[in-house]
Amino acid sequence: MSLTEEMKAVARRAKLASNKGARLATPDKNRALLAIADGILNGRDALVAANRLDVEAAEKSGLAPAMVDRLKLSPKVLETMVKGLREVAALPDPVGTVSRQWVRPNGMRVGKMRIPLGVILIIYESRPNVTVDAAALCLKAGNAVILRGGKEAIHSNQALGEIIRAALQAANLPTDLVQVLQTTDRTAMEELLKLDEEIDLVIPRGGEALIRYVAEKSRIPVIKHYKGVCHVYVDEFADVRMADDIVFNGKVQRPGVCNALETLLVNEKIAAKFLPVAAKRLHEAGVELRVCPETAKHLGGVPSKPATEDDWYAEYLELILAVRVVPSLEAAIEHIDTYGSHHTETIVTESYSRSQKFLRDVNSSCVFLNASTRFSDGFELGLGAEIGISTTKLHAYGPMGVEELTTEKFFIYGDGQIRA
Amino acid sequence: MSLTEEMKAVARRAKLASNKGARLATPDKNRALLAIADGILNGRDALVAANRLDVEAAEKSGLAPAMVDRLKLSPKVLETMVKGLREVAALPDPVGTVSRQWVRPNGMRVGKMRIPLGVILIIYESRPNVTVDAAALCLKAGNAVILRGGKEAIHSNQALGEIIRAALQAANLPTDLVQVLQTTDRTAMEELLKLDEEIDLVIPRGGEALIRYVAEKSRIPVIKHYKGVCHVYVDEFADVRMADDIVFNGKVQRPGVCNALETLLVNEKIAAKFLPVAAKRLHEAGVELRVCPETAKHLGGVPSKPATEDDWYAEYLELILAVRVVPSLEAAIEHIDTYGSHHTETIVTESYSRSQKFLRDVNSSCVFLNASTRFSDGFELGLGAEIGISTTKLHAYGPMGVEELTTEKFFIYGDGQIRA
Numbered sequence: 001m002s003l004t005e006e007m008k009a010v011a012r013r014a015k016l017a018s019n020k021g022a023r024l025a026t027p028d029k030n031r032a033l034l035a036i037a038d039g040i041l042n043g044r045d046a047l048v049a050a051n052r053l054d055v056e057a058a059e060k061s062g063l064a065p066a067m068v069d070r071l072k073l074s075p076k077v078l079e080t081m082v083k084g085l086r087e088v089a090a091l092p093d094p095v096g097t098v099s100r101q102w103v104r105p106n107g108m109r110v111g112k113m114r115i116p117l118g119v120i121l122i123i124y125e126s127r128p129n130v131t132v133d134a135a136a137l138c139l140k141a142g143n144a145v146i147l148r149g150g151k152e153a154i155h156s157n158q159a160l161g162e163i164i165r166a167a168l169q170a171a172n173l174p175t176d177l178v179q180v181l182q183t184t185d186r187t188a189m190e191e192l193l194k195l196d197e198e199i200d201l202v203i204p205r206g207g208e209a210l211i212r213y214v215a216e217k218s219r220i221p222v223i224k225h226y227k228g229v230c231h232v233y234v235d236e237f238a239d240v241r242m243a244d245d246i247v248f249n250g251k252v253q254r255p256g257v258c259n260a261l262e263t264l265l266v267n268e269k270i271a272a273k274f275l276p277v278a279a280k281r282l283h284e285a286g287v288e289l290r291v292c293p294e295t296a297k298h299l300g301g302v303p304s305k306p307a308t309e310d311d312w313y314a315e316y317l318e319l320i321l322a323v324r325v326v327p328s329l330e331a332a333i334e335h336i337d338t339y340g341s342h343h344t345e346t347i348v349t350e351s352y353s354r355s356q357k358f359l360r361d362v363n364s365s366c367v368f369l370n371a372s373t374r375f376s377d378g379f380e381l382g383l384g385a386e387i388g389i390s391t392t393k394l395h396a397y398g399p400m401g402v403e404e405l406t407t408e409k410f411f412i413y414g415d416g417q418i419r420a
Numbered sequence: 421m422s423l424t425e426e427m428k429a430v431a432r433r434a435k436l437a438s439n440k441g442a443r444l445a446t447p448d449k450n451r452a453l454l455a456i457a458d459g460i461l462n463g464r465d466a467l468v469a470a471n472r473l474d475v476e477a478a479e480k481s482g483l484a485p486a487m488v489d490r491l492k493l494s495p496k497v498l499e500t501m502v503k504g505l506r507e508v509a510a511l512p513d514p515v516g517t518v519s520r521q522w523v524r525p526n527g528m529r530v531g532k533m534r535i536p537l538g539v540i541l542i543i544y545e546s547r548p549n550v551t552v553d554a555a556a557l558c559l560k561a562g563n564a565v566i567l568r569g570g571k572e573a574i575h576s577n578q579a580l581g582e583i584i585r586a587a588l589q590a591a592n593l594p595t596d597l598v599q600v601l602q603t604t605d606r607t608a609m610e611e612l613l614k615l616d617e618e619i620d621l622v623i624p625r626g627g628e629a630l631i632r633y634v635a636e637k638s639r640i641p642v643i644k645h646y647k648g649v650c651h652v653y654v655d656e657f658a659d660v661r662m663a664d665d666i667v668f669n670g671k672v673q674r675p676g677v678c679n680a681l682e683t684l685l686v687n688e689k690i691a692a693k694f695l696p697v698a699a700k701r702l703h704e705a706g707v708e709l710r711v712c713p714e715t716a717k718h719l720g721g722v723p724s725k726p727a728t729e730d731d732w733y734a735e736y737l738e739l740i741l742a743v744r745v746v747p748s749l750e751a752a753i754e755h756i757d758t759y760g761s762h763h764t765e766t767i768v769t770e771s772y773s774r775s776q777k778f779l780r781d782v783n784s785s786c787v788f789l790n791a792s793t794r795f796s797d798g799f800e801l802g803l804g805a806e807i808g809i810s811t812t813k814l815h816a817y818g819p820m821g822v823e824e825l826t827t828e829k830f831f832i833y834g835d836g837q838i839r840a
Binding site: 019022023096102104108110113115116117118196200201215216219221239242245246248249253254337359360361363364365366367368369370371372374375376380381382392393394395397398399407408409410411412413414415416417418419 | 439442443516522524528530533535536537538616620621635636639641659662665666668669673674757779780781783784785786787788789790791792794795796800801802812813814815817818819827828829830831832833834835836837838839
């Protein structure tokens with residue numbers, strides 16, 4: 001069988017399984033999720049052995065220690081996976097829910113009912129826990145999933161795939177609801193990305209290069225986010241202490257993630273009061289400041305570098321912060337329009353009218369009033385879990401949970417209506 | 421300026437206008453819609469003159485009379501356009517509406533608010549009324565739109581574009597909210613289809629060839645439907661008279677549209693009772709029947725042809741109907757799974773449990789109980805208007821109205837929350 005035929009067969013099996021997956025009862029799906037959790041606990045030794053092959057190969061190949069670390073199925077990672085499965089089992093099932101129903105003048109009752117998307121392809125890099133997390137969310141929503149992990153994690157992913165499929169079989173569900181690709185060959189992935197009749201959605205998870213590559217090759221809809229250039233705007237009417245906490249938390253608490261703060265915008269009327277306080281605390285935490293000329297005047301002796309145009313576009317993912325003084329709320333919004341990435345922005349203000357203007361006029365996927373950008377996360381916002389974050393507006397925008405792995409169909413009750 | 425640069429400039433202008441469009445108040449948008457309606461009424465003579473150029477050129481080139489007819493801006497077509505604009509002005513504005521809000525344990529209030537998609541590219545064929553209909557719906561939802569019509573309608577579309585932009589200017593809205601492309605060159609369209617940073621959505625409207633072409637070339641998400649192979653399943657427990665009316669209406673009332681009936685499935689237990697009645701009426705209306713061997717036994721002398729495998733996949737769009745007798749409800753659903761196009765299906769039955777099984781297990785975009793497939797239409801289902809029908813599940817599934825031209829952002833009210 002050629003690679004093209006092989007990938008087509010994978011996608012066809014997924015599609016057939018998805019027809020059955022869409023009709024599964026909630027308790028059956030939950031039973032399977034709990035069986036996977038048990039399978040991981042019982043299969044721990046085999047998993048760790050498979051994982052050791054990947055880790056040793058990675059070390060031998062000279063992969064950066066941080067990357068090797070991401071690869072490891074430590075007892076803690078396994079525990080988190082098991083906990084995650086049980087949490088997903090406990091989530092409400094979106095499939096079959098009806099959000100609204102209305103009556104037409106001719107008496108037809110029209111409603112919208114949630115159904116699974118069908119077949120989802122997840123393309124990801126080194127972390128093997130994605131294999132389980134993504135499979136769990138897709139399964140809960142009644143979808144079939146094809147998982148294509150990175151080559152560094154191939155043994156770990158295969159071992160996890162075997163556990164998942166054994167659990168599906170034991171729970172009497174179609175095993176093809178979850179397929180872990182045997183190959184990490186790029187041409188295989190490219191074949192899959194052409195199959196828009198069989199696969200409904202592609203979610204790439206990883207670095208910007210991977211995501212751009214997938215978006216370019218795919219004929220299937222892709223949900224993606226390239227980067228998070230998150231802003232905090234400290235308004236003229238901000239509570240200075242609250243603003244200081246929100247800025248510090250956004251930048252320092254975990255700088256390497258996409259919802260960390262990257263650019264601070266400060267209203268000129270509060271700059272002299274706010275900036276020296278904030279700059280001192282950030283500096284003491286090791287944050288490098290890249291600032292506009294106006295900001296430089298208000299740093300109270302804290303060292304800084306001049307910001308260049310590139311800094312306004314930058315997603316640093318480290319302890320660097322771009323800072324700009326703006327003359328107005330409107331100028332802050334314009335800065336975000338121009339340089340932002342539609343991920344997450346915060347306004348800090350006590351002014352009702354200004355807060356409402358910011359919340360209404362800034363159309364990033366998450367817009368906060370008086371809270372840290374770090375809450376821009378499916379779990380923190382109450383979605384129960386997160387399959388990814390979308391910064392493109394089609395289908396889903398912002399953190400995506402189980403519901404975003406479904407769509408709605410129309411269903412209509414009539415009593416013999418025909419069109420005149 | 422090269423074509424690439426020119427198209428990039430078009431898309432950039434649209435993007436800038438869309439930022440303003442997203443912030444427009446509802447009365448301002450409605451004022452512009454009514455101004456366009458007035459502009460069409462007042463500019464009628466110029467419109468008809470421009471349209472005459474297209475019609476004459478089409479006739480000269482030997483275009484089929486039906487195609488020439490689609491091109492004509494008759495008084496009736498103009499009236500319908502004006503009426504449509506006023507109806508869209510009267511529709512509720514989805515932008516800013518909040519579907520739900522919930523509270524997190526840390527006190528943050530999280531909500532989802534509707535916002536425009538941004539920039540929409542509509543690619544369509546001969547009918548010039550699409551220029552106005554699509555512009556109106558995009559505008560109502562706060563989007564900027566780029567319209568690329570067919571070359572046969574170029575003069576009509578340009579004239580309509582001028583009226584629209586004059587009305588926008590008079591209403592003090594950015595004129596670049598609506599741009600009608602000056603060129604119908606395919607390479608220009610292909611340039612636009614690459615601009616996924618500027619354009620948020622592409623909607624092709626036209627024949628399957630056009631849609632497949634756009635889907636293949638586009639890096640921007642495409643909402644599409646290829647075809648409508650709609651089914652009616654007459655269940656064992658159907659009301660025979662109701663079933664007869666629904667089948668007849670689905671096939672005969674307007675056979676050339678995507679929600680017309682193409683395949684009739686009949687439960688074997690009702691075949692002898694139902695088929696002779698239905699076949700006679702269909703035959704008298706000029707419908708050709710292509711039937712399975714079991715159906716042929718129950719036609720009461722009405723002529724038919726044997727159906728081939730191809731007939732089950734066919735979207736005839738004319739007075740031809742494929743008919744198959746199935747042993748069970750499950751077999752009917754399996755037939756729809758195998759041959760269907762996810763457009764629209766109907767079950768006719770008086771059985772509660774069987775109706776629920778069909779409504780739940782058939783995941784086409786519209787699933788009807790005891791009503792004609794011909795109601796599968798945005799206006800008929802109560803969306804107020806229709807921009808198209810999606811048979812792909814991402815973002816929208818089924819008829820799309822104004823709301824489907826928007827998305828939802830997260831907005832969060834805090835009082836100083838930071839992450840631990």
